[in-house]
Amino acid sequence: MTCTVRARGLRFGYPGGPPVLDGLDLEVAHGERVAVLGPNGAGKTTLMLHLNGLLRGSGELEVAGLPVEPRTLPALRARVGLVFQDPDDQLFMPTVEEDVAFGPLNAGLDHAEVDARVRWALATVRMGATAERAPHQLSMGERRRVAVATVLATRPELLVLDEPSANLDPRARRELLEVLAGLDGTLLVVTHDLPFAAQLCERSVVLAGGRIAADGATAELLADPGLLARHDLELPAGFDPARVEQVAA
Amino acid sequence: MPRVHALEATGTAGDPAGPVHRLDPRAKVCGLLAVTLVAVSAPLSAWPVLAGCAATLAVVAVVARVPAATVARRASVVLPLVLLAAVSVPFVRHGGETWAVGPLEVSEAGLALFGAAACKAVIGTVSAVLLGATTGFPATLRALRALRVPGLLVLIAGFTFRYAFVIAAEVRRMRTSLAARGYRPRTALQAASLGRVATALFLRAHARGERVYVAMLARGWRGAMPARAPLAFGRADALFLGLVAGVPLVLRIGEVAA
Numbered sequence: 001m002t003c004t005v006r007a008r009g010l011r012f013g014y015p016g017g018p019p020v021l022d023g024l025d026l027e028v029a030h031g032e033r034v035a036v037l038g039p040n041g042a043g044k045t046t047l048m049l050h051l052n053g054l055l056r057g058s059g060e061l062e063v064a065g066l067p068v069e070p071r072t073l074p075a076l077r078a079r080v081g082l083v084f085q086d087p088d089d090q091l092f093m094p095t096v097e098e099d100v101a102f103g104p105l106n107a108g109l110d111h112a113e114v115d116a117r118v119r120w121a122l123a124t125v126r127m128g129a130t131a132e133r134a135p136h137q138l139s140m141g142e143r144r145r146v147a148v149a150t151v152l153a154t155r156p157e158l159l160v161l162d163e164p165s166a167n168l169d170p171r172a173r174r175e176l177l178e179v180l181a182g183l184d185g186t187l188l189v190v191t192h193d194l195p196f197a198a199q200l201c202e203r204s205v206v207l208a209g210g211r212i213a214a215d216g217a218t219a220e221l222l223a224d225p226g227l228l229a230r231h232d233l234e235l236p237a238g239f240d241p242a243r244v245e246q247v248a249a
Numbered sequence: 250m251p252r253v254h255a256l257e258a259t260g261t262a263g264d265p266a267g268p269v270h271r272l273d274p275r276a277k278v279c280g281l282l283a284v285t286l287v288a289v290s291a292p293l294s295a296w297p298v299l300a301g302c303a304a305t306l307a308v309v310a311v312v313a314r315v316p317a318a319t320v321a322r323r324a325s326v327v328l329p330l331v332l333l334a335a336v337s338v339p340f341v342r343h344g345g346e347t348w349a350v351g352p353l354e355v356s357e358a359g360l361a362l363f364g365a366a367a368c369k370a371v372i373g374t375v376s377a378v379l380l381g382a383t384t385g386f387p388a389t390l391r392a393l394r395a396l397r398v399p400g401l402l403v404l405i406a407g408f409t410f411r412y413a414f415v416i417a418a419e420v421r422r423m424r425t426s427l428a429a430r431g432y433r434p435r436t437a438l439q440a441a442s443l444g445r446v447a448t449a450l451f452l453r454a455h456a457r458g459e460r461v462y463v464a465m466l467a468r469g470w471r472g473a474m475p476a477r478a479p480l481a482f483g484r485a486d487a488l489f490l491g492l493v494a495g496v497p498l499v500l501r502i503g504e505v506a507a
Contacts, residue, residue: 049463052467054463054466054467074469074471077466077467077468077469078469081467081468082464082467084460084463084464084467086460088415088457089457089460089461089463089464090464091411092408092411092412092461092464092465093387093407093411094386094387094390094407094410094411095385095387098387098477101475101477102465102468102470102475103468103469105475105476105477106468106469106470106471106475107469111477111478114477115478132385134387134411134414135411136411136414136415136418150468151468154468154469
């Protein structure tokens with residue numbers, strides 16, 4: 001089995017603070033959809049920033065077939081797409097189209113290929129009609145989908161999303177879920193939204209104290225009240241993980 | 250809701266499929282800049298040149314179908330500030346006949362100077378308004394980049410445009426939250442909270458800057474804005490530039506020769 005993410009003993013701490021990642025081991029296979037669950041401060045976002053070399057800790061880390069080190073960063077950043085929590089951070093160009101083109105242009109693709117990628121990525125997230133618009137003219141749900149398109153355009157092997165369902169109304173949340181379920185490739189979803197994880201990801205890992213505290217089928221992890229309570233995770237009232245159907249691609 | 254600001258008055262206006270809107274943005278940037286430069290450089294007595302500039306702008310507005318009310322509304326955002334700088338001129342400059350206005354004296358030469366300065370300010374402002382109404386901000390940035398304006402300046406202009414809306418929305422939310430908790434300053438001392446709001450806004454904007462930079466790095470940013478496909482400058486663009494820049498220029502040259 002080939003791995004998209006292979007971390008061995010990954011350690012990282014911000015200057016002057018305790019370790020945030022404390023010997024983390026994680027393997028994610030090609031094509032898997034994995035939810036990274038955990039309370040605030042567990043190191044979820046820190047782990048995400050390691051995956052395309054924005055932070056570098058000690059230990060071994062290999063992502064999308066590349067060791068994470070300075071010389072591999074340009075290639076790594078084309079292969080790993082990060083979607084940040086606040087779309088206003090992700091969408092920094094004056095128009096949607098220019099924003100989606102930003103990654104492919106940085107990867108050195110020619111103009112015809114960039115245009116084709118932009119059209120394809122926007123169509124994939126069902127936002128083709130908004131190419132000429134400015135990000136501030138879009139709703140939160142639309143901005144979130146365009147943010148996904150901005151990284152899809154580089155055809156990443158690994159897509160990492162930070163709290164993708166935050167601040168979305170139920171309909172925007174469902175539309176995003178359908179878009180994500182339809183994507184090929186490996187998906188890592190950092191989230192507090194346990195039903196979202198259950199509907200999208202067959203596998204979940206729980207991050208606590210800078211390590212993987214639990215790893216297994218999402219339905220099984222969510223059915224373990226003791227595990228959830230130990231890690232400050234809570235299901236919405238009345239939610240039954242055994243009855244969740246995964247969203248079809 | 251609190252009344253917002255001039256940001257709402259941005260974006261194109263008029264007929265988006267019209268002949269002026271579809272032109273290469275470089276033709277419009279250069280043409281309208283030329284009108285402004287000719288007007289600003291004209292001597293005070295050169296009324297035909299100023300009239301030529303104004304007529305050129307009027308033709309552009311009509312062809313682009315930008316309504317006069319839109320032009321007036323957008324120009325009114327900046328014109329008062331510009332005119333404020335010149336309003337004292339009739340009172341302090343001497344020459345020609347003088348009239349008493351209360352305790353002050355107004356001179357003929359001063360009034361003429363103010364009139365000319367006001368005309369130049371109106372022409373410059375309306376040029377910019379017409380550029381904004383016929384050319385989207387992103388297209389204008391592309392034109393500036395293609396015209397070899399330093400990349401860093403264009404980048405800063407782009408971020409300012411993008412994040413002005415985000416920061417304006419934050420200001421709106423903060424004002425609403427102040428009002429919701431009964432904040433109605435009656436004395437200067439109570440208004441000190443506004444200082445703290447400004448501080449909070451600055452810190453938030455700074456933190457956002459950091460996050461945006463990380464997001465740029467994550468998508469392969471290496472210090473220079475990647476170039477899009479080059480713009481195409483066609484015959485219609487050359488014709489527009491020739492007419493819009495040419496008419497005022499010819500008048501100005503004729504004025505110099507005379």
